Amino acid sequence: MERLIRKVLIIANLQKPAAAVLMDEIAFFLREQGIDAIPFGFFGKPEDISTEGVDFAFSLGGDGTVLYAARLLDNLGVPILAVNLGNFGFLTEISSCEWKEVFEGYRQGGLGLSRRVMLKVIVERGGKRIMTFSGLNDAVISANGMSKVVELDLRLNHNELGSYRADGVIVATPTGSTAYSVAAGGPILDPEMEALIINPICPFTLSNRPLVVSGNDVAQINVKKDQRTDIILSIDGQEVFPLQGGDLVFFEKSHSKALLVRSDRRNFFEVLRSKLNWSGGSDA
Structure with a gap:
């Protein structure tokens, strides 16, 4: 069942080299789809911005950007699609070349949410x-x-x-x-x-x-x-x-809970195994 998305907040940590280009790319794509896109790029510590009417959000950066997005959107029930712009973090399971596929997968009802305390x-x-x-x-x-x-x-x-x-x-x-x-x-x-x-x-x-x-x-x-x-x-x-x-x-x-869009490419335990170097073999 298709999910209706009207207004998307794009939160981008501009200290990441690819963030500005990706923010503009996502905004252009959404506007072509008839979706209102609100780009918000920041350096250093971000200021709080208006979230009125927002029903979906992108987080472009690392785990720290997701933490900020989760606090900003607390109590609003807004799903967050966390795109990683460095090494994969525990919260950012989606790469910069996968965002469109994951977004469409969520919008079409094929991907769900991870509900975090x-x-x-x-x-x-x-x-x-x-x-x-x-x-x-x-x-x-x-x-x-x-x-x-x-x-x-x-x-x-x-x-x-x-x-x-x-x-x-x-x-x-x-x-x-x-x-x-x-x-x-x-x-x-x-x-x-x-x-x-x-x-x-x-x-x-x-x-x-x-x-x-x-x-x-x-x-x-x-x-x-x-x-x-x-x-x-x-x-x-x-x-x-x-x-x-x-x-x-x-x-x-x-x-309330933080709602993170799930990836169908990798999950928390795959990231955990990779980051902690769990081989599962004789030299684990």
């Missing part, structure tokens, strides 16, 4: 909510600047789990399990699971291990007072917010 992060200070963030990969509480130990209390669904003395804590989605969290010793999850990972970074106590919890759980981290360093909260490694002693930070699954 988004993370919702709420910061409370003095009993008041002061900030709310969404992220596709992860949220990290850590020291600002050189590595220093921070002290944090963790609760899960109002149950006290203990305290961390560590370089920080990562709360990751299944999609983010292959990012910072795996480098910090966390597990790799199927990207469409309904779960969250709570992973301390270099904890002082070796018994503090990564936890995989239900997607229905709510984690609460209390930033203890009298820290020896400034503390920050980072979202997807792209948004940063300073925290203070006494702040409460809540992490839960968002009500």
Whole structure:
């Protein structure tokens, strides 16, 4: 069954050499099809733009461009076709020469969507909510600047789990399990699971291990007072917010999901095997 697409946002990281040409190529093709095309190219950190009426999006760049697109389009239910303009990432499974085939495959109903958990992060200070963030990969509480130990209390669904003395804590989605969290010793999850990972970074106590919890759980981290360093909260490694002693930070699954157009050429596990050099043979 053909899907009706009226307005497409084309998000392009212009630091990638091929991005500008490909953005124009896609826009020209869409307009020939009678589809409204909105090109948005950026250098460095992109500004938020209007998404009114958008019902489909292209992300041209790497995984970082997809992370930005997912946050920009959060709660809108807009599918994202992620085109890779470098080495294949865990989120960008589609090459620059495949975009048209994949787009037509999706529009004609032949290709589906990968529905990914988004993370919702709420910061409370003095009993008041002061900030709310969404992220596709992860949220990290850590020291600002050189590595220093921070002290944090963790609760899960109002149950006290203990305290961390560590370089920080990562709360990751299944999609983010292959990012910072795996480098910090966390597990790799199927990207469409309904779960969250709570992973301390270099904890002082070796018994503090990564936890995989239900997607229905709510984690609460209390930033203890009298820290020896400034503390920050980072979202997807792209948004940063300073925290203070006494702040409460809540992490839960968002009500919305990131919708990524599937590739029929390769899938998450093929990319995983390639990037981690899993041969599956005697020299694996």
